[in-house]
Amino acid sequence: PAGNRNLLFAICVICYAFGGYFSTLMPVYLPVVVKELIADVSADDLNEVSAYIGSMFLLGWTFGGILFGFLGDQIGRIRAFVIAVSMYAVLNILISFLESWQMVILLRFFSGLGVGGTLVLATILVAEVWPAKSRAIALGILAVTFPIGIISTGIANNFFSDWRLAFLPGFIPLAAAFTALILIRESKEWTQLKQESLSKEEPSKYLALFESHNKKNLIQGSLIFGSMIIGLWAIFSWMPTWVQSLFPNPGQGQAERGITMMILGSGGIVGGSLSGFLINYLGHRKTLLITFAGCFVMCFIIFKTNQTFSTIIYPECAFLALFFGISQGTLSSYLPELFPTKIRATATGFCFNIGRLATAIVVFFVGALVHVMGGYGNAVLIFSITFLIGLLVTFYSPEAVAHSDSSLNKNI
Template identity: 30%
Template sequence: MPSQGSTAKYAWYKELSRYHWFVLSVAIMGWMFDTMAQQLFNLARKPAIRELLGPGATAGVVDQQAAWVTSVFLVGWALGGILFGILGDRIGRAKTMMLTILCYTLFTGLSVFSTSVFDFGMYRFLCGFGVGGQFAVGVALVAEVVPDRARPYALGMVQAFSAVGNMLAALTGIVLGQMVRSGTIASSWRYMFLAGALPAPLAIVVFKKLKEPDQWWKSRAEKKRMGSFADLLGEPRWRRNSIVGMLLAFAGVVGLWGIGFFSYDLFRPVLEASFKAQGISGTELAGKTDIWIGVTSLLQNLGGFFGVYGYTYLSQYLNRKKAFAVSFVAAMGMTAYTFWNLKSIGDMLWMIPMMGFCQLALFGGYAIYLPELFPTRLRSTGTSFCYNVGRMVAAAGPFTLGLLTRNVFKGYPEPLRYAGVTMCLVFLVGLAALPFAPETKGKPLPE
């Protein structure tokens, strides 16, 4: 291990011990498979609801029910995130991580057995509990275990691999889409959710091998109130940090879940029109479209992987606040540009990865910045509050997009384009919060 005075000569990863790498690997896998479960839902949402409603369902009803199920999932995500965030401070990071993995894999698997939109929504709500809890305990664990200089890079790596989870989901969609196209299976969505249940054994590894951080044990031994909402919102410093962090997260979550991930609904008609012009129809059209929707997800998240890591280095070169400002402006501009101008498969090949780069860069910021805002006794609770209360408010995003599409811009050609561009104004909320945000670059974690 290099001495304190010489650390700048070494790459950050050379400061990590074997156990540091183990903790980082477990946190990466927990969050990667979590995001895989999230993205499988995005890919399977419309086909699942269309099949569950039956052949008589109109496109408008399918869209409405898809927005409802998405919002239910986001509310479950927010509530579960807050609950598991508190547990992460009270019973420990490792124990809570195990519970979240079991929760999101179990209810992703049970989604296979859905027979109506109601029980499909119920399974997604319960899956959301586990999905929401994983982020806060994972980043709190990594932030407290790895050395200070390595912390932002390690946290950036955790978040970057969330894009890999999304890409695993996309590859699953491509393979299953090919099976639909060949007639091997009739539809793919149930198999997607079955794939999302496969990482459940990771919970056993967490239970057997992962230790609680020394900082957590020290805070507990000092008889401090662990995971107290009264302290989080009652003490002025932590209350301000909570509100600022929540507003930052709200802007990015609406941008991604209320706009970015609904861009598949923009891509699908572009793809279908292109394939119909080639004389493709019927089952082959459905299968080829599913394959290309998977390709667009790969492109979006490939861009996102580099976007997260781009934020990591930008935040070290500038600082946390300036990096957020650049990222919010870039996300707003590129998302609006994509919704307005994407008209062909050629456009998809460069617009989609650029949009993913800009949108997911913000999430690198959340992984690095939010744990730096709170002391050990409140780190999981505070991080979860920011990320998940922001998400709870953001649950209105899909409904707002649907309202704009069906009502406000109803008479316009391709109303989703107008709605998406209008929704991009949400990134201004993040910019407005930045003057009130503390700068944390180069500072130790609060105790």
């Protein structure tokens, strides 16, 4: 029914947005958090601990997307979704009470598991219940909610001087998730597939991923999404610290950090909103080619032409975020269409998150490369080369075509 579909969409929007909020909240407060938890921290220690916090979150995100994608195929999308949201919501609330940087790293890892699962399952839930003619637009809107969460971190940074208060709103997605558990039923196609699987033996879903008719799409999807997400998170994880480094006085830069993150989020919203229309007009492939090229060009401009802080950074970040937003909306509708129903959540989770294993390493090594490369800007720029890799892979990839067994081809 349309009412249940709209309620599910609203719940996914809330949980997706808070996934964006809690993903980028720690990077915004990172210099403050580390200095509070480690007395008299040196610049090298700040970089090292910050790198651990950022990379362990993304490592958790990697395994969370794969794990909860598998659980979504096994126990149902809704139940797996509720578990994932509950995990990131509760653990981020607990972070606000911690006094140890080691425990912050541990809880960020496990909250990353929850965020990774939430983003995959929210995408699958919307993709399976939304009418085909407007699905790309709905998924583009869903992707937009992630940068809304990013904007919220910028607002929180300017509103809460105490970072601990900013981690307390986790009860909101928790309440939304349990509303879904009580009021929303599993999709008809998953229920039917589960009933059919009980009557016959089927090979492991992970083995099915690598069958000849799925392998090409799996590799293609993983490379395209991975190349975008590596560059994106190298930038998002270190952008506030880079902005801070442009000020000679360590006491300066709080407002600029928050404004930069709000601009990144706002540009992402506009880009995500445009993605569905661009897909309908240009197709997935051409849209992705534009975004990869745009991301690389803007990264070069931002990190090579700014040695001290000036307001020109704001519009430059806005254009970069515009391309990021378009890419996320496009990939959210592109990847589910590559796979049949029985492995869709597992395969989409695999593609969404396999690149994050490399991303977690990248985020860590940005901190390690700061002195070697002569600053945060040069270190981050090195990893924006992944946008060129994504451009190349996309150039030689075909347009996505939905599988015939999927309700992605039917109006509901």
